[in-house]
Amino acid sequence: MNFDDTPQEAAFRAEARNWIDANAPKQFEAELSKSSLGRIRLQKEEIVDVGKAWQKKKAEAGWACLHWPKEYGGRGAAPIERVIWQQEEGVYGKLTQPFQIGEGMCGPTVMAYGTEEHKRRYLPKLASGEQIWCQLFSEPAGGSDVAGLRTRAEKKGENWVINGQKIWTSGAHYSDYGLLIARTDPNVPKHKGLTMFFLDMKSPGVEVRPIKQANSMQEFNEVYFTDVVIPDSQRLGAVGDGWNVSLTTLMNERMSIGARLATGFPEMFEFCSNLMTDRGLAIDDRATRSKLANWAVKASGLKYASYRAISALSKSKRPGPENSIGKLVAGSMLQDIAMYAMDLEGAAGVLTGAAEEEAGGQFQQMLLTSPSMRIAGGTDEILRNIIAERVLGLPGDIRVDKDVPFNKIPTKGR
Amino acid sequence: MNFDFSDEQKQLRDEARKFLAEKCPPKAVRVVLDGKEPYDRELWKGLADMGFLGVAIPEEFGGAGAGHLELCVIAEEMGRALAPVPFSSTVYLAAEAILLAGSDAQKQKWLPLIASGDAIGTLALFEGKGNPSPEGIKLSATGGSLNGVKKPVPDGAIADFAIVAARTGSTGRDSDVSLFLVDMKAGDVEARTLTSVDPSRGQAELAFRNCKAEPLGAAGEGWSTLSQLLDRAAVLIAFEQVGGADRALEMGRDYALDRIAFGRPIGSFQAVKHMLADMYVAATLARSNCYYGAWALSTNASELPEAAAAARISATQAFQHCAKNNIQVHGGMGFTWEFDCHLYYRRANATALSLGSLSYWEDALIDRMRKKNAA
Numbered sequence: 001m002n003f004d005d006t007p008q009e010a011a012f013r014a015e016a017r018n019w020i021d022a023n024a025p026k027q028f029e030a031e032l033s034k035s036s037l038g039r040i041r042l043q044k045e046e047i048v049d050v051g052k053a054w055q056k057k058k059a060e061a062g063w064a065c066l067h068w069p070k071e072y073g074g075r076g077a078a079p080i081e082r083v084i085w086q087q088e089e090g091v092y093g094k095l096t097q098p099f100q101i102g103e104g105m106c107g108p109t110v111m112a113y114g115t116e117e118h119k120r121r122y123l124p125k126l127a128s129g130e131q132i133w134c135q136l137f138s139e140p141a142g143g144s145d146v147a148g149l150r151t152r153a154e155k156k157g158e159n160w161v162i163n164g165q166k167i168w169t170s171g172a173h174y175s176d177y178g179l180l181i182a183r184t185d186p187n188v189p190k191h192k193g194l195t196m197f198f199l200d201m202k203s204p205g206v207e208v209r210p211i212k213q214a215n216s217m218q219e220f221n222e223v224y225f226t227d228v229v230i231p232d233s234q235r236l237g238a239v240g241d242g243w244n245v246s247l248t249t250l251m252n253e254r255m256s257i258g259a260r261l262a263t264g265f266p267e268m269f270e271f272c273s274n275l276m277t278d279r280g281l282a283i284d285d286r287a288t289r290s291k292l293a294n295w296a297v298k299a300s301g302l303k304y305a306s307y308r309a310i311s312a313l314s315k316s317k318r319p320g321p322e323n324s325i326g327k328l329v330a331g332s333m334l335q336d337i338a339m340y341a342m343d344l345e346g347a348a349g350v351l352t353g354a355a356e357e358e359a360g361g362q363f364q365q366m367l368l369t370s371p372s373m374r375i376a377g378g379t380d381e382i383l384r385n386i387i388a389e390r391v392l393g394l395p396g397d398i399r400v401d402k403d404v405p406f407n408k409i410p411t412k413g414r
Numbered sequence: 415m416n417f418d419f420s421d422e423q424k425q426l427r428d429e430a431r432k433f434l435a436e437k438c439p440p441k442a443v444r445v446v447l448d449g450k451e452p453y454d455r456e457l458w459k460g461l462a463d464m465g466f467l468g469v470a471i472p473e474e475f476g477g478a479g480a481g482h483l484e485l486c487v488i489a490e491e492m493g494r495a496l497a498p499v500p501f502s503s504t505v506y507l508a509a510e511a512i513l514l515a516g517s518d519a520q521k522q523k524w525l526p527l528i529a530s531g532d533a534i535g536t537l538a539l540f541e542g543k544g545n546p547s548p549e550g551i552k553l554s555a556t557g558g559s560l561n562g563v564k565k566p567v568p569d570g571a572i573a574d575f576a577i578v579a580a581r582t583g584s585t586g587r588d589s590d591v592s593l594f595l596v597d598m599k600a601g602d603v604e605a606r607t608l609t610s611v612d613p614s615r616g617q618a619e620l621a622f623r624n625c626k627a628e629p630l631g632a633a634g635e636g637w638s639t640l641s642q643l644l645d646r647a648a649v650l651i652a653f654e655q656v657g658g659a660d661r662a663l664e665m666g667r668d669y670a671l672d673r674i675a676f677g678r679p680i681g682s683f684q685a686v687k688h689m690l691a692d693m694y695v696a697a698t699l700a701r702s703n704c705y706y707g708a709w710a711l712s713t714n715a716s717e718l719p720e721a722a723a724a725a726r727i728s729a730t731q732a733f734q735h736c737a738k739n740n741i742q743v744h745g746g747m748g749f750t751w752e753f754d755c756h757l758y759y760r761r762a763n764a765t766a767l768s769l770g771s772l773s774y775w776e777d778a779l780i781d782r783m784r785k786k787n788a789a
Binding site for chain 1: 415416417418419420483663667670671678679681682684687688690691692694695698699700701702703705706708709712723724727728731773775776777779780783784787
């Protein structure tokens with residue numbers, strides 16, 4: 001048992017480190033280091049522009065989408081090398097946020113189901129950040145129940161005509177392409193009537209409307225489709241096989257190994273170490289120490305669970321399921337930490353101005369943003385179902401709509 | 415990175431699991447639980463024959479000389495099987511104390527007896543309520559003679575020798591504490607068996623009256639040795655706790671698959687599934703913290719104090735969480751004497767206190783993290 005690199009891994013790490021040291025946009029280092037949660041904002045520049053420049057530089061030197069084949073813009077690297085790269089990229093990895101859905105979900109789906117021509121045409125530009133992709137799955141009527149989606153695709157000659165609405169689409173407003181799942185047959189049970197496509201987000205009839213969120217930011221969008229035409233050549237997988245194709249997409253979300261999950265703990269430990277309360281230093285208080293210790297072992301438990309997964313990769317083995325707990329643990333931790341930090345501040349905890357507030361408003365921001373961490377990318381409840389069913393082998397929930405034609409499923413309760 | 419046990423160590427785990435499944439089924443645990451025997455003598459002998467008692471004892475002292483990673487592997491299996499033997503007191507506490515502070519003669523005398531299963535040892539630290547602290551040690555040592563009362567002492571009534579923490583000074587410093595080794599066969603220690611929430615493991619009160627004792631380690635070094643000893647034992651007991659937590663989770667999972675209510679397996683109800691998923695989360699966090707503890711223990715890393723506290727807290731929480739919710743998944747059957755759920759519940763809550771309570775280790779972790787941050 002050790003934490004050492006193999007000689008090959010060490011050589012790869014040194015090469016990556018040297019390149020990053022010589023090429024990273026260091027003017028943003030301090031700003032990037034400070035942001036620990038949610039979307040990153042830069043003071044003077046748009047994150048997408050800075051991100052695109054960094055991604056392009058990486059792609060030119062062969063450091064983008066490392067695990068992809070070279071002919072599609074990658075490096076053909078081993079999974080462990082990708083993890084090492086992420087460790088070395090450090091805070092600059094935050095600049096890759098606009099590309100993560102494309103790299104993690106859309107790209108692998110095109111790779112699995114696209115034609116050779118598609119792959120050569122779209123993947124290298126996706127890898128280099130020149131073109132950004134978004135994922136058009138969720139709908140107002142289908143969040144956790146994705147297969148309940150209602151957006152229609154109807155065949156007209158060699159084309160498909162799309163009508164409907166998607167929601168919670170991160171980055172739709174700056175995306176060039178979208179991966180779209182739509183209903184092609186409402187007369188069969190819900191999982192069987194879906195088909196996967198990709199489309200140009202500039203197509204006539206596509207309208208992107210930003211959603212103002214509970215934390216007053218705007219990162220998600222609604223996307224409306226009115227008679228949008230998609231050529232049949234942009235279909236991925238067979239007609240009616242969209243559900244299986246979407247599972248490929250979602251499986252690729254495993255990419256989180258090695259990527260840092262924000263828990264809020266390092267910020268909280270520092271805050272409590274320095275905060276003077278009416279009863280002395282916060283960290284000297286018994287109740288606070290107990291909470292800190294509980295969060296500390298969760299944060300370290302997540303860290304070492306990811307080390308176990310990395311060790312499996314290092315031996316070219318598939319990681320076990322231990323990494324599936326990450327977002328479930330981190331999401332509610334952020335929320336609990338934010339609330340307790342504000343509690344320690346007393347009456348002034350309500351204030352958000354960086355000038356008045358002890359920790360520059362970071363916990364207030366965490367409070368307002370953390371609910372989304374327990375919902376986006378699978379709610380806490382869906383994640384518990386996944387652990388229960390896929391890891392522990394418990395039976396799936398009984399689904400009353402499973403064998404019913406989609407157009408016969410009730411759409412309202414009560 | 416190779417943050418995992420080796421193939422040989424995993425083989426050892428399989429071997430230990432197989433051995434314990436055969437020699438230590440729940441009905442063997444119940445013989446001790448029911449008070450028919452103070453511990454499972456046959457199992458103890460078997461563990462010696464397998465080489466498990468001396469797995470981390472150097473070969474020159476009659477052990478297998480493997481190491482502490484191997485001991486962690488065995489510890490997990492002992493916890494999983496709820497082995498009703500004085501393993502933790504003899505191996506994690508007594509043998510480790512001798513290895514840390516014993517003279518060559520003491521090592522020569524006691525370690526081979528431990529490895530062969532011919533000597534049971536323990537640590538007599540606590541004196542009633544409270545957590546480990548130099549101030550809590552009142553038992554006096556004057557002129558090599560001990561006076562005072564220790565309780566609870568794990569396996570105190572069956573021990574052949576005890577490591578005893580005693581007060582040898584009154585300066586108010588840690589150096590007021592020294593360790594002694596007492597041969598219980600000499601007959602001047604009065605042992606009284608105590609009842610506890612987990613009768614599958616023994617607890618005793620030991621009364622020392624002008625009792626002859628030999629020093630273990632230098633005078634005034636007792637607290638320093640104890641601090642190291644408790645950290646080392648915390649990692650090992652954390653592995654026992656993780657083993658117990660995993661088994662309780664499996665029992666709950668198996669029952670949820672088997673038990674039908676409202677016309678379906680109860681494991682298909684989200685309320686039950688989510689409870690089991692949370693048990694898995696707790697057990698996974700604990701196991702991951704324990705691996706770090708195992709690394710720190712086996713390499714004697716400077717991170718050991720922090721790693722040990724994290725492993726201890728995480729594993730205590732996980733075992734308690736899994737054991738109590740295992741009963742919950744079983745419903746009324748889980749509250750019967752007949753079902754084994756309460757065995758895990760008892761052991762979880764007993765081990766949670768065995769080296770100091772959860773709050774003691776929480777304090778320790780925060781202190782150690784602050785010290786590291788300040789450095």
